[in-house]
């Protein structure tokens with residue numbers, strides 16, 4: 476393939492028109508002067524396996540996949556360690572005659588923290604993660620990859636937290652919401668990976684007083700941008716990472732895989748997506 480050949484990637488979902496990914500990838504395509512396109516593909520579940528196993532025939536070098544396709548994407552591709560650990564694939568790429576996959580939420584979580592709270596993982600021994608769904612799995616895996624010794628995993632349904640301990644090992648400590656004050660004591664990081672605090676959902680009254688003074692807080696929720704967790708964290712003087720940061724940073728790896736440039740998450744890009752979110 477020469478530099479002049481057009482490359483295209485897409486986001487596949489059912490539905491898909493709500494996706495902000497074209498804004499992100501479109502911004503980078505322009506910024507780096509790439510001969511490329513990023514499109515949306517609404518593909519129903521019954522057509523999805525055939526679509527991804529014939530990606531080149533559809534004109535694509537790779538794709539993002541979202542609800543409801545992430546598990547089927549994993550089963551129909553060659554996943555890396557992150558996708559296998561999280562149990563879901565959300566970015567796929569053609570590598571010769573192989574269809575490979577990864578989970579970019581792990582990188583989204585750690586990349587956003589690296590950008591907004593550099594040094595967050597230095598001397599971080601104990602972290603608290605709320606949520607044991609797909610987002611929670613990505614967050615826990617990211618923390619374990621960075622060497623965090625103890626991750627307290629708070630979840631309403633105990634069996635889901637227990638399943639993560641079984642998958643990821645004894646550094647994961649399942650806990651309940653009643654345990655929250657105890658596990659926050661001396662913790663250096665709190666992450667919300669539940670839908671609590673999202674517009675229209677129930678919220679949590681966060682008391683971050685027991686945490687270390689140099690702790691950081693991260694939320695996967697981006698509507699609203701400033702969740703009650705982040706408000707409480709700012710009051711304590713903590714560094715923070717919001718859900719929009721995670722959304723932008725999770726897009727970096729896919730772009731790099733498809734278009735060969737590792738793109739930068741700029742303040743201009745953030746403002747662009749923020750405006751789009753405010754309209755939707």
Ligand code: ATR
Pocket residue numbers: 605606607608609610611630631632635668669670671677
């Ligand atoms: P995702 O893939 O985005 O993580 P998910 O798998 O539906 O979505 O997980 C949502 C998370 O939010 C779960 O941890 C869920 O707790 P349960 O495992 O007990 O369902 C949590 N969650 C959602 N609504 C909640 C509520 N009202 N109270 C407590 N936890 C809630």
